Amino acid sequence: MAQKKNRAAGAAKAKNGIRNKLFDFKREQILEVAERFFYHRGYQATTVDAIAEELGVTKPFIYYHFENKRDILLHLLERTMSRSLSVFDGVDVEKGPPVEILKELVQRFVLAVIETRVSTAMFWRDEKDLPINDKENIRKMKRDIDGGLARIIERGIESGCFKVNDPKMVSICIAGMISWIYTWYQSDGRCTPDEIAARMSEYILNMVGAH
């Protein structure tokens, strides 16, 4: 509660004032160290002390910017999910040609997973540590992503562009194939992110029987 008030005070009146920018900048620094530590050491094994020490700040500094360790994790996870949801930006799944839209979405998804692979790994590793309510918030974003995918596949089937059964299961399969990239992608690997995106969109268009 006290921290909430602190944070409210931290978010000063001038929306674009330097105080707000500094506040956001400091939060970013904390998130960056936390993400690295959660990923390499695991969430349970990472302490707020360790994060503070790495940044050369005090523990109260951390608590001024985040309620607790869990709050930091939640911010990281929400950010990852928001990044995934952003693949729908400017795309209307209810309009336009299903083949092109699905192709575009798949390619954007692949790039989003590669970009956020560290926090995506954390998400699937640490989701059990999140309280139900917060989890629900994150699960909703996940449902929106799956729902958007399922919708474009449904439309493709309705319009005769796609020939496949069970759009809901197809969309889970697509999401799985793409999310899985975080387990195997290496920045010095055989294919560039764009090449992976191109191959996968080809595979997925085959999968839904696009023509």
Next chain:
Amino acid sequence: MAQKKNRAAGAAKAKNGIRNKLFDFKREQILEVAERFFYHRGYQATTVDAIAEELGVTKPFIYYHFENKRDILLHLLERTMSRSLSVFDGVDVEKGPPVEILKELVQRFVLAVIETRVSTAMFWRDEKDLPINDKENIRKMKRDIDGGLARIIERGIESGCFKVNDPKMVSICIAGMISWIYTWYQSDGRCTPDEIAARMSEYILNMVGAH
């Protein structure tokens, strides 16, 4: 070392004698509780004490059957991987019709992942906690699985049954789509394991351009 000697003594001369059977039975009981605890509480948060307490035994009882907590985890993970590798039993990826073989392998894989979903979840959550050498052992099994899949796809392309590029990436995509089941499968869900297996094999045959 002392424990290793104990275990060697535990594995008595009569290969099918009751002593061996009891030894295996007790190990199974330990693995079962450990799997449940690792899954629900996480590996780090589970102690050997807690496992012993749940079974109503002493800590030395556990150490008679396993070297330490990590050894228990490794047994669970190896068992999961062996189960996945077993989908190749009786299947010769070098012979026979690629379409039928791929279909059969996919269906078996789906059932294996559903069956081992708890330990599969553990694998992807706790792999960072495993020492490199043991990890390598498990990674080898994973490579064998991916390699077997890639081989049947290669053969399908060579023989003109499949029309798809980059068999290696296709096989990773297939493995990903199927492994992902552990994140969403629910025993009271909409589809039975056999229905999921049937749908996925259909999607995957589409994906590789089978005809």
